[in-house]
Amino acid sequence: MTALISKHRLLLGCLCAAAGGGVGWLTGSAVVGATVLAVNLLLCWLTRFILGKTIDASSTEVLPFYFHSALDGLSEGILVLDYAGQIVFVNNAFLEFSGESREGLLQRRAKELPWTWCDAVPGTASTPVPWLDAIREGRHRCGQLLGIKSGAGHKLLLKAVPITDGKRRPRGALCSLQDVTKLHKKQAETEALLETIRQSSQQIRQQNAELEQLIIRDPATGCLNRRTGLELLEKLWSESLDRQSELACVMVDIDRFRAINDEHGQQLGEKVLRDIAACILQAARAGDVVCRYGGEEFLMLMPRTTLDDAAFLAERIRQSISRLEIDEIKVTASFGVAEWNPEQVSPQDLLDLAERHLSAAKQRGRNQVVKSLPEKGVQASPLVSAVESSHSAVIPFPAVTALISALAYRDIATAAHSRRVADLSVALGQRLMSLSACYVLETAALLHDIGKIGVPDSILLKQTPLTADERNFIQNYSHIGLEIVRTAFASPELSAILENARVAYADSLARQQSLPLGARILAVADAYDSMINDQIYRKGVSPAEAIAELRRCAGTQFDPEIVTQFIEVVLSKTKETGPKLQVNLDVALALGMELERLAEAVDQQNMELLRALASHIVRTASSTDTQEILDKALEFERAAVAGDDQLGILQKASELITCCRATQSAYLRVEGSSVSSVEGPEPAAKLSVER
Known part of the structure; x- marks a missing residue:
């Protein structure tokens, strides 16, 4: 009878612990309801006992049936331990977890069970027998993760609550063990996915860095490309202006290069380009900038360098080139050297001065360095009209690149088209106009579709041909784009090109209106690139079909002389380029940058940012010719928008990143191998590539 009373006192203490809020281990409304029922039943039975309704000592029933039924209905395993740590009660859930029988557990010390101790939940301490803290010290213990070797491999989360008597003396412990096997497995899968995404993110970051190098370098020579050179010129010129420090500029032109191509073939011409580029890069100092400025022209920028020092270095390069023998052909180059001075209004003034000196070197017989002119100067090239050689309003190139970056964020396909049109326009423009006029043409080509920033997605991304109303809508935004350019740059020459680029050549003749040369070039370049590249509603045609x-x-839509010369340029560029890839460089880098942000959002488990990124990634992926990337992006978007399955979102994000990483790798294998291994010194001004 004494033993029975002791057990009942222990269970009464258990009741008090529960009633006092000490048992905080139950979760979910159903479980809480079952617990309240069990506590009420236990209270009724114990009250009868305390009032003197005693139970026969010889009875084997320690607790009545309905108490067993209530606790056996719980999904958590329940252990009640006495002060010595012996098990005095166990429910069915714990029997299932442990694989033991009830008879084999009762009166057995809990620490004798074949526990497997796992890592504790972060922020909680761990001990081999956490219920001892509850029994001996009256402290709650929560968060110990463990298992039982004799069981079915369940992961159990243990919580131990002290049981005290009326004088708050410890009498035992109430232990609950919640089955967290599925949760633990899901957490392990989540952590594995996160680690995979982290590793993929590092590889994406590295590939993006390689793509950035491709996007700023000329593949034929390994020099920086023209657009990158112009951006760095703006930075170096601003630094010289702020610090009143020297800045020298050297323009290099390969003598009779077109004759070399015509007489000896394109392959030898490319070798000449590579070898001369190598001479310039090897002579360049740390901090100098070397870019391929045109078909056979190179530009050197030398910060903190005087005119005489720049001319001396240019002479060394000239001598080095003149010693070259490329397949028994002697090659030479002409040099124009200029320096910054406070009277210059813009970086273009520095380039114009170097171009005039280069033109003088050509006129004086080639293969020489010119750093100054007689006061009377030299005559401008006959190809340069009076209007084109006049001084233009300043067009800051960083402002141009900022607008293109904004357009790229809005519609990467249109931005990529604008860059390609600019490259084609410059390739032809350098044959027909001055460098300063060519700079204005390049700017016009980059910004000719800037009005599409305001076009709704319903039209911009429409999968079918535009209706008449939609075409009119686009036309209106073309006018808005023109107003943006007029307001931002106040350049009449730039505005005139954009205003007339869509005027038919025959119409201008009928009205006896002379179209600007830049507008005629831009019209042809824009039409050609639009034809050979895929649109949302149609596939692109072959270069041969576009040329036809x-x-x-x-003679009707286009100037026939411009068409003839443009075709010559296109045919020569076609020989330089390899097979068309499914993802162009701009899109590949833009996608890579977005995947970097995606990986960061995944690592931070920022669901709001993930949803925001999802739609933008889909838009960028739709600019590729790779259906697999678009499908993966759409699957990720659906998972992110639903937002009810975090593991599913991570899985879709991982699949998308893996797919894009493989595409980037393939791109780098093809395009990266075409970039010359000769690289110049680190530029003094770092260039931030924004795509």
Whole structure:
């Protein structure tokens, strides 16, 4: 009878612990309801006992049936331990977890069970027998993760609550063990996915850095490309202006290069370009900038360098080039050297001065360095009209690149198209106009579609041909784009090109209106690139088909002389380029940058940012010719928008990143191998590539 009373006192203490809020181990409304029922039943039975309704000592029933039933209905395993740590009660859930029988557990010390101790939940301490803290010290213990070797491999989260008597003396412990096997497995899968995404993120970051190098370098020579050179010129010129420090500029032009191409073939011409570029890069100092400025022209920028020092270095390079023998052909180059001075209004003034000196070197017989002119100067090239050689309003190139970056964020395909059109326009423009006029043409080509920033997605991304109303809508935004350019740059020459680029050549003749040369070039370049590249509603045609269409429209839509020369440029560029890839460089880098942000959002488990990124990634992926990337992006977007399955979102994000990383790797294998291994010194001004 004494033993029975002791057990009942222990269970009464258990009741008090529960009633006093000490048992905080139950979760979910159903479990809480079951617990309240069990506590009420226990209270009724113990009250009867305390009032003197005693139970026969010889009875084997320690607790009545309905108490067993209530606790056996719980999904958590329940252990009640006395002061010595012996098990005095166990429910069915714990029997299932342990694989033991009730008879084999009762009166057995809890620490004798074959526990497997796992890592504790972060922020909680761990001990081999955590219920001892509850029994001996009256402290609650929560968060110990463990298992039982004799069981079915369940992961159990243990919580131990002290049981005290009326005088708050410890009498035992109430232990609950929640089955967290599925949760633990899901957490392990989540952590594995996160680690995979972290590793993929590092590889994406590295590939993005390689793509950035491709996007700023000329693949044929390994020098920086023209656009990158112009951006760095703006930075170096501003630094010289702020610090009143020297800045020298050297323009290099390969003598009779077109004759070399015509007489000896394109392959030898490319070797000449590579070898001369190597001479310039090897002579360049740390901090100098070397870019391929045109078809056979190179530009050197030398900060903190005087005119005489720059001319001395240019002479060394000239001598080095003159010693070259490329397949028994002697090659030479002409040099124009200029320096910054406070009277210059813009970086273009520095380039114009170097171009005039280069032109003088050509006129004086080539293969020489010119750093100054007689006061009377030299005559401008006959190809340069009076209007084109006049001084233009300042067009800051950083402002141009900022607008293109904004357009790229809005619609990466349109931005990529604008860059390609600019490259084609410059390739032809350098044959027909001065460098300063060519700079204005390049700016016009980059910004000719800037009005599309305001076009709604319903039109911009429409999968079918535009209706008449939608075409009118686009036309209106073209006018808005023109107003943006007029307001931002106040350059009449730039505005005139954009205003007339869509005027048919035959119409201008009928009105006896002379179209600007830049507008005629831009019209042809824009039409050609639009034809050979895929649109949302149609596939692109082959270069041969596009050329045939240009010829058909020569004299009506386009200037026939411009068409003829443009075709020559295109055919020469086609020989330089390899097979068309499914993802162009701009899109590949833009996608890579977005995946970096995606990986960061995943690592931070920022669901709001993930949802925001999802739609933008889909838009960028739709600019590729790779259906797999678009499918993965759409699957990720659906998972992110639903937001009810974090593991599923991570899985879709991982699949998307893996797919894009493989595409980037393939791109780098093809395009990266074409970039010359000769690299110049680190530029003094770092360039931030924004795509």
